[in-house]
Amino acid sequence: QQPVQSPQAVILREGEDAVINCSSSKALYSVHWYRQKHGEAPVFLMILLKGGEQKGHEKISASFNEKKQQSSLYLTASQLSYSGTYFCGTEILSGAGSYQLTFGKGTKLSVIP
Amino acid sequence: DVKVTQSSRYLVKRTGEKVFLECVQDMDHENMFWYRQDPGLGLRLIYFSYDVKMKEKGDIPEGYSVSREKKERFSLILESASTNQTSMYLCASSRGTGGASRIGGYTFGSGTRLTVV
Numbered sequence: 001q002q003p004v005q006s007p008q009a010v011i012l013r014e015g016e017d018a019v020i021n022c023s024s025s026k027a028l029y030s031v032h033w034y035r036q037k038h039g040e041a042p043v044f045l046m047i048l049l050k051g052g053e054q055k056g057h058e059k060i061s062a063s064f065n066e067k068k069q070q071s072s073l074y075l076t077a078s079q080l081s082y083s084g085t086y087f088c089g090t091e092i093l094s095g096a097g098s099y100q101l102t103f104g105k106g107t108k109l110s111v112i113p
Numbered sequence: 114d115v116k117v118t119q120s121s122r123y124l125v126k127r128t129g130e131k132v133f134l135e136c137v138q139d140m141d142h143e144n145m146f147w148y149r150q151d152p153g154l155g156l157r158l159i160y161f162s163y164d165v166k167m168k169e170k171g172d173i174p175e176g177y178s179v180s181r182e183k184k185e186r187f188s189l190i191l192e193s194a195s196t197n198q199t200s201m202y203l204c205a206s207s208r209g210t211g212g213a214s215r216i217g218g219y220t221f222g223s224g225t226r227l228t229v230v
Contacts, residue, residue: 001172002155032218041117041203042156044218087155089219098163101219102172103148105155 001026003090005104012078012111020073020107022088029099031064031071032089035082036106042087045073075109083111116140117222119204125228132191134225136204143208145187146219147171147179150201162187194229201226 003024012018022031030049034042048064048071060082064071069090075082085106094100120135138145144163148156148171158171160179168179176198180188187206191198205219 002157034218041221041223042219044220047218089156094169098161098169100158100161100169100171101146102158103156105153 002102003088003104005086005088005107007107008105009108010110012082012109014078014080014111014113016078018075018078018109020075020086020088020109022071022073022090022104024069024090026069026090026092028064028066028069028090029093030091031062032091032101033062033071033073034087034089034103035084036087037084078109078111080111080113083109085109117204117206117220119202119222119225121225122223123226123228125230126191126194128195128229130191130194130229132194132227132229134189134191134202134204134227136187136189136222137185138187138204138206138220139185140206140208140220141184142206142220143184144206145181146205146207147177147187147189148203148205149173150203150224156203159189191227194227196229199227199229 006021033045036042059076062073085108087103087106089101089103117138146161147159162168162181178190202225204222207219
């Protein structure tokens, strides 16, 4: 049921790039991406809708492959502030006709000087 | 600044107690959600509500119930707390779901860390 994220953890030096992947076995309506810093609430980064792609931030972007039910989050020229745990959320249409957002287990990203 | 407010940051309860976790949002959002977060397991959906007095089970509803009497308030109830319900509980709200959630996604509260002893 939960989407699968990879890698589980990654360490980057400032300025390096990273890719976080998210895959689901179910037909998806949308994919959300969130970042959570230690001791804080998850913060919405962006959403990718079925049939489209949306770029939320200048150096953080994402793609959504509907056929493969996969999404990837791209972080370019990483900054110290990018550190945190990244969660993908996959939105599916539930049996009751409402949409349900299910999160992956997260990817811990650490950016070091 | 829009907010989702959870009434308690930390709670300690005894096994068998009835526990109420409260969540209030000031964004006039239709949808509200309760998740629990455990190390290595991510966020798991307990219950959600897309309208007043409406509720729907998430992935792990066993041992929990919810109440939504007013649009801005969504309560999570542990009928008889058990030690395996020790966790961080996160409340969230959204303007809509499906395509409508593209407007700001989900907004989360700061969480309630519940310890059941």
